[in-house]
Amino acid sequence: KAGVTQTPRYLIKTRGQQVTLSCSPISGHRSVSWYQQTPGQGLQFLFEYFSETQRNKGNFPGRFSGRQFSNSRSEMNVSTLELGDSALYLCASSLSGLKETQYFGPGTRLLVL
Amino acid sequence: GENVEQHPSTLSVQEGDSAVIKCTYSDSASNYFPWYKQELGKRPQLIIDIRSNVGEKKDQRIAVTLNKTAKHFSLHITETQPEDSAVYFCAASKDQAGTALIFGKGTTLSVSS
Numbered sequence: 001k002a003g004v005t006q007t008p009r010y011l012i013k014t015r016g017q018q019v020t021l022s023c024s025p026i027s028g029h030r031s032v033s034w035y036q037q038t039p040g041q042g043l044q045f046l047f048e049y050f051s052e053t054q055r056n057k058g059n060f061p062g063r064f065s066g067r068q069f070s071n072s073r074s075e076m077n078v079s080t081l082e083l084g085d086s087a088l089y090l091c092a093s094s095l096s097g098l099k100e101t102q103y104f105g106p107g108t109r110l111l112v113l
Numbered sequence: 114g115e116n117v118e119q120h121p122s123t124l125s126v127q128e129g130d131s132a133v134i135k136c137t138y139s140d141s142a143s144n145y146f147p148w149y150k151q152e153l154g155k156r157p158q159l160i161i162d163i164r165s166n167v168g169e170k171k172d173q174r175i176a177v178t179l180n181k182t183a184k185h186f187s188l189h190i191t192e193t194q195p196e197d198s199a200v201y202f203c204a205a206s207k208d209q210a211g212t213a214l215i216f217g218k219g220t221t222l223s224v225s226s
Binding site: 031033035042043044045048050055056057058059090094096098099100101102103104105106107 | 114145147155156157158159162164202204206208209210211212213214215216217218219
């Protein structure tokens, strides 16, 4: 099976812009979680989607949003970008999310100038 | 909310030695504790996990122990090898799906031959 894929892999934006990142889970996986990874804060949970519904949410501002499509692909959007949003954004998928292995994608590295 | 503390932040051992990484969590409702390994420039990968109804779990050279009363869990790697060198993250989750992972800040393990 193909692994989790994320596009784009690298992105450069300027403050105030918005960005959309995409995640394609492993075939058959219905749960997709998003994480932000930075050297200072480590891995932080953003939100999780299951069957097109947001099932869990972390402590990020409303500028961070996401959605999931009927084929389980997920997107996350960050509006009004700030310098501090520069990070590696990782998504992870699992079958149904019932304490199963989460498989991570390679990440999208976002740089905000 | 949940907070996960991880120690030490760096650990250097000789090949063949054992390595122990410890994590404590704050929310007694947490019930799922996975450990991830992240090699430089790569995505995190699950190496072992434990649920709150189990006190210990082993997989070859890797073991995890959980003390619910003290709210801490530990990763034990025996007979370390240079390829064990990586950043290790512990995580805790209290949601039913186990997908909203709260991560520790990571431990950089270096195994020298």
